Amino acid sequence: MRAIRVASAALLGSMTALTLAMPVAVAEGDGEHEPDRDITSFGFNVSPTTIAAGGRVSLSVNGCKKETKVSSGVFDTVTIHKGQSNASATVDWDAKPGAVYEVTFQCGHESGHTDLTIAGGRPDDPTHPPVHRGVKAGVGGTAGGFDLGQIGLGAALIAGSVGAAYHWSRRRSGEQGG
Structure with missing residues (x-):
């Protein structure tokens, strides 16, 4: 008892x-992954978030009442004019496969950031086929x-x-x- x-x-x-x-x-x-690290008064998006070097990404913004500048180290700066919500950019051919680049959306004095991952291989280039490295599985639940x-x-x-x-x-x- x-x-x-x-x-x-x-x-x-x-x-x-x-x-x-x-x-x-x-x-x-854990500080490693914070999806809402940039809370802004306007919405922004890069699609797709993973792309091969030389591919085209769609850039979109909503709720910005001014001109939006979109910049990254992997493509030329793009301007989304006032009243528009979409633009596109071509990823540089020399972008490093597996690298993650930050994409910055600047609306007036406010900016937001998101990531763009470069996949292996290049579109429409048979001499550099895509390299598949499997799934990135993470650290295993709450232990990370x-x-x-x-x-x-x-x-x-x-x-x-x-x-x-x-x-x-x-x-x-x-x-x-x-």
């Missing part, structure tokens, strides 16, 4: 520690982004909770048996 009380107290303590530690971990984020300090802090919180639960259950048992 006493083992059940100790086990349930330890479980309750560890669940409490995990519950209290979770908001900190969620609030910090944790560092050794966060893991150590979580382990210390759990150990402290289990130790406190054990201490209080032993103390209470000693008072009743005594």
Whole structure:
């Protein structure tokens, strides 16, 4: 009977520690992937987001009441005139396969950024067929982004909770048996 009380107290303590530690971990984020890193009053898009060198991308903007300049290190600067919402750009032939380039949309004094990935191979060029390297799978669920300090802090919180639960259950048992 006493083992059940100790086990349930330890479980309750560890669940409490995990519950209290979770908001900190969620609030910090991993900082690696932030889809809304540039919140603007206007919308913007590059399509497709992955393209081979020499390919054409569609650039679109909505909600910008001024002229929009779209620039990147992989194509010439494009102007989307006031009242228009679309333009296109040709990716440079010397763009490095696998590289990720930042595309900047400048509307007045406000700017937003998104990424453009260069795929392997070149369109309409049989001497450079596309190179398929498989799927980029990521880091495996929620384990990505944790560092050794966060893991150590979580382990210390759990150990402290289990130790406190054990201490209080032993103390209470000693008072009743005594």
